[in-house]
Amino acid sequence: MKKLITILVPAYNEEEVLPLLMKRLDSLTGQLPNYSWELLFINDGSKDKTDEMLRSYAESDSRISYVNFSRNFGKEAALIAGFDYAKGDAVVNIDADLQDPPELIPEMIRYWEEGYDDVYAKRRSRAGETWFKKFSSRTYYRILQSSTLVPLQVDTGDFRLLSKRAVEAMKQFRESERYTKGMFSWIGFKKKELLYDRDPRAAGMAKQNYRKLINLAIDGITSLTTAPLRISTYVGAFTSFVAFVYIVYLLVRPLFGVPTVPGYASTLAVILFLGGIQLLSLGIIGEYVGRIFNETKRRPLYFVETYHEGAHHTKK
Ligand code: UDP
Ligand code: MG
DSSP states (O other): OOEEEEEEEEESSOTTTHHHHHHHHHHHHHHOTTEEEEEEEEEOSOSSTHHHHHHHHHHHOTTEEEEEESSOOOHHHHHHHHHHHOOSSEEEEOOTTSSSOGGGHHHHHHHHHTTOSEEEEEEEEETTOOHHHHHHHHHHHHHHHHTOSSOOOTTEEEEEEEEHHHHHHHHTOOOSSOOHHHHHHHHOSOEEEEEEEEOOOSSSOOSSOHHHHHHHHHHHHHHHOOHHHHHHHHHHHHHHHHHHHHHHHHHHGGGGTOOOOOOHHHHHHHHHHHHHHHHHHHHHHHHHHHHHHHHHTTOOSOOEEEEEOOOOSSOO
16 A cells, blocks of 8 residues: 555635646646655635635545645644644645745655654755845744753745654644744654755745734744743833832932932833833733733634545545
């Protein structure tokens, strides 16, 4: 029996790249006849022709499976659904937009055969991204890493191969505030890094807008670490201490005959400063309380409208 490899593709309004993607995946799988393939698409509530296209591809290609979500649940939900539905002995995640070259997959498979559980692609360059996006993502990872003990993989996306047991591990993360990238780090197992150049999107527009990315960034921090809560404690303690010393100084000053000008400016400054710190701390605590609220609801992570299961043999 050949081993089955699942290629997992989350797709949201990707009608423009799907033909290109199919062609690239087709030639790739053609190069590796010693494996069976499952091409598993998670259609994340696309509003364009993505689902019709998947249906018609699946008619002529039995390797294709697809899951249609009942609405757009976001990429993180699409990934966990992919892990839930994947049948493969290994699962390769890849974005639909061909920013990650499928040609790297044979090498990933080679390392997997050597016994690695998580073969991830690390970006050497990021063509087609603005300097601001590069800068903000670099700074973000630096902050995130310094706040947690789990070693994170910088400049890696979700383009990676996971072994069966790594997928089983990923499936156990049922939290609703998801930061999949952090989970890949969290599960551990034998990891192997591959370097590659990230291409610009092959077609269509980026589907993750800045709002989604910022939300994801906050989820990243609050799902991996409670360090910000501690920071607010430290900052609060420090400013209170400074304020206390200042008050003592104000009380003692008249004893030494220093003329005291009744000043409200300094008082106001201190109050405003402390008020700011308090609001910040409340905000941080609020973020976590919100997370607790969402997690306690234990909502399902996604709803499936239709599932088409391919035959997982070689191409018909
Ligand atoms: N995606 C998704 N649901 C969404 C947004 C994006 O499934 O709500 C998919 C999208 O189709 C693509 C991948 O996630 O396959 C990455 O999206 P995109 O290229 O827009 O993001 P970026 O490259 O900026 O991470
Ligand atoms: Mg992209």
